[in-house]
Amino acid sequence: MFTMRKLLRLAVNQSTEEWSSFCSGKLKPLFLTQFCNLRWQTTASTVTSSRPKDQSSRDEANYKARVDLATTYRALEFFDMGEGICNHLTLRAPSRVREEDVMLLIPYGMHWKEVTASGLLGMDFFTGEVIEGDGEPNISASCIHRPIHNARYPIDGMTAVLHTHQPYTTTIACMKDPEPFKIGLSQNSMRFLNKIAYDMQYDGFANVSDEGERLAKVLGDKDLLLMGQHGVLAVAKRACDAFDNLYYLERAAQIQVLLMSSGAQGMTAPPEVIKSVADDDCYEHNASAFFESMKRILANEKPNLMD
Numbered sequence: 001m002f003t004m005r006k007l008l009r010l011a012v013n014q015s016t017e018e019w020s021s022f023c024s025g026k027l028k029p030l031f032l033t034q035f036c037n038l039r040w041q042t043t044a045s046t047v048t049s050s051r052p053k054d055q056s057s058r059d060e061a062n063y064k065a066r067v068d069l070a071t072t073y074r075a076l077e078f079f080d081m082g083e084g085i086c087n088h089l090t091l092r093a094p095s096r097v098r099e100e101d102v103m104l105l106i107p108y109g110m111h112w113k114e115v116t117a118s119g120l121l122g123m124d125f126f127t128g129e130v131i132e133g134d135g136e137p138n139i140s141a142s143c144i145h146r147p148i149h150n151a152r153y154p155i156d157g158m159t160a161v162l163h164t165h166q167p168y169t170t171t172i173a174c175m176k177d178p179e180p181f182k183i184g185l186s187q188n189s190m191r192f193l194n195k196i197a198y199d200m201q202y203d204g205f206a207n208v209s210d211e212g213e214r215l216a217k218v219l220g221d222k223d224l225l226l227m228g229q230h231g232v233l234a235v236a237k238r239a240c241d242a243f244d245n246l247y248y249l250e251r252a253a254q255i256q257v258l259l260m261s262s263g264a265q266g267m268t269a270p271p272e273v274i275k276s277v278a279d280d281d282c283y284e285h286n287a288s289a290f291f292e293s294m295k296r297i298l299a300n301e302k303p304n305l306m307d
């Protein structure tokens with residue numbers, strides 16, 4: 001049972017991570033939710049005048065996260081995996097104006113080709129208030145992404161949530177099959193062994209935070225959520241890992257769709273082969289190298305990415 005004295009002590013003394021964990025926990029009485037929001041609203045409106053002592057390192061980390069997220073938007077667009085001004089990618093970052101972290105994302109109406117590091121918004125994880133930058137966030141981005149960040153970050157330090165309607169993956173998500181993505185068909189598919197959760201109950205546009213909380217539960221501890229008749233969502237500790245997973249998922253999905261379109265029968269690798277590919281330790285290193293190569297390519301195309 002939480003008394004008001006205990007709540008006040010939590011609000012004053014807990015670190016950001018501990019408070020995030022507390023607020024995203026299983027305790028759901030209305031007064032607790034309101035109290036959590038009050039703490040964050042109060043913090044957001046007052047700390048702008050008292051920047052933390054380690055602010056220069058936070059500024060540096062904030063800028064790095066902004067460059068990483070801008071690169072992710074542009075790189076997915078580069079591979080034709082974006083969809084106009086819709087779909088959203090978000091990344092946790094230390095704030096440049098307060099002690100608590102913010103969720104970086106693009107303002108509503110910005111095309112993925114236009115994204116720059118400085119053009120991103122920073123949003124409060126609990127209230128949805130814009131703390132950094134100018135512009136309005138998309139309501140779906142706020143409703144879906146914040147609950148997923150709040151559910152996973154305290155558990156495994158996940159900082160990136162990427163949602164796309166990338167075409168081949170979405171084609172597979174539209175198939176009437178409880179597990180439509182075929183692991184073991186191609187080498188690219190095998191890395192996703194036990195990494196994908198399925199939500200095959202499409203229920204219209206997601207404009208309420210309840211939908212984000214529901215999706216967080218369906219996602220569980222997986223890296224990817226295939227969303228029936230909709231698209232895909234990837235989470236990871238680093239933007240480059242989530243991007244890498246989306247890229248290779250789309251390539252594997254492309255092979256599956258092309259094979260199915262040909263009418264030919266596909267092969268499936270033996271379970272021990274699939275497991276050995278999935279367990280290989282190359283993925284994180286490859287993801288970093290791939291992401292850095294995309295930064296160079298994209299910065300050469302349009303140097304304002306880093307602005």
Ligand SMILES: [Zn+2]
Pocket residue numbers: 087163164165230231
């Ligand atoms: Zn969507």
